[in-house]
Amino acid sequence: MQTGATLTKVKRSASEPLRDQILQRCRMMLMAGHVVPGQKLPLRPLAEEFDTSLMPVRDALNRLVADGALELSSSRTIRVPDMSDERLIELHEIRRSLEGLAAEYATPHISVSSIDRMQELIGEMAEALKVDDFDTYIARHFSFHFTLYAAAERETLLGLIDRLWLQVGPYFRQGIEQAKTACENPNVAHIKIVAGLKARDSTMVRTSVEYDVFSAVDFLRTGIWPKGQ
């Protein structure tokens, strides 16, 4: 299947449908950049790897298509969509708007322990980057942002932001690998976010998050078009 990730069997349990277990796996693959743009994800090989029938795999992938994380190309093959300049910019206009909103709502409510955790995550991100452990970097980076956004306690908003991250996931990894050094720049935003939270300054947090998202555009662009098209 060449998903780049180690896939093990999923088990049928009453608590969680196979579809959801498979969905979770596929989400991880996308977020971690373990699938590459343009890559096909045919149902049957995936079903074989998960040791299930087509149906739950089909359900999971259809869900991801609905979320814009995958696409149904003409002649109905499911693949990881390519990124265009326009789409990248649009996604980040929306990200800026929604993540800024979430950041603002989160600021008064977020717990001190969560802020401390975010502080730690900044350190762990730097550590991971030093040893080229991109998987860990991506995981910590995700935790950092979603610890903040979850504190806004807006379920629908969180879901929308999640969808947007799923769409940039496959390109984010390429961005880091290409522009590793440039990652210091976003980290400045991260530090300001934590500082803003400690001061309970909603405007500062929102502005810092918006800047973080803003700077991500150029960062991602270098990953998508390394030669500088």
Added chain:
Amino acid sequence: MQTGATLTKVKRSASEPLRDQILQRCRMMLMAGHVVPGQKLPLRPLAEEFDTSLMPVRDALNRLVADGALELSSSRTIRVPDMSDERLIELHEIRRSLEGLAAEYATPHISVSSIDRMQELIGEMAEALKVDDFDTYIARHFSFHFTLYAAAERETLLGLIDRLWLQVGPYFRQGIEQAKTACENPNVAHIKIVAGLKARDSTMVRTSVEYDVFSAVDFLRTGIWPKGQ
């Protein structure tokens, strides 16, 4: 099935999968408020009405669950979700943010003929309201807003806004029927939107759209809790 809408058979054609045809039907039912909050939508009766098997119906409904327009209650029955005060407010915080964004981007690009059409739609809305033709009112109201948002030419943004409308759809109809007279208020916003477009004043259009969304909250609340809980 008691969907309130007239359902006819869907036909298997090469061009469009049954799932998408059924999805379209269900979307209409939700947007037009032809299903009521709390109502169950079991697969088998729907499949019988559409004269298909479970699968395409299941696909369509799962998609709507993913979109937040339907919910999988505990004990996995699919139903129209109830609206809470918190959810209503959250949805409109997001709506305001995203529809404001779309409005701003649309203003410089929207064609004169589209603006004219929007002007017409305001009239048609008033007409429909006079004769209690709520179906027409809802359809025209939808056209009015999405003519604007489509002009922004942001596919992902449009998709997100569409999702949000799908979630408020079932409650919008109740709102109109309950607070019919109060509908003059939103119309003021509509008129300002068109005026702003003619002047190509992005800020004015954005502000008017944001006010329209803002005023929709109270309006919808009267529909959801008519007694004034």
Added chain:
DNA sequence: TTGTTATAACTGTTATTACAATTTTTAAAT
């Protein structure tokens, strides 16, 4: 009448199979 238990009906999920369309491969002809 009320509470409990067994039975039946109904729910979405999953597996299997068949299908139609597309893509790839193979073979033949130029």
Added chain:
DNA sequence: ATTTAAAAATTGTAATAACAGTTATAACAA
């Protein structure tokens, strides 16, 4: 060697049936 055409393999979709929960109903007991 290149082009064309036929055949095989691969794709997602859809139908059917079996499954495992849950909910409703009915029968029985107190």
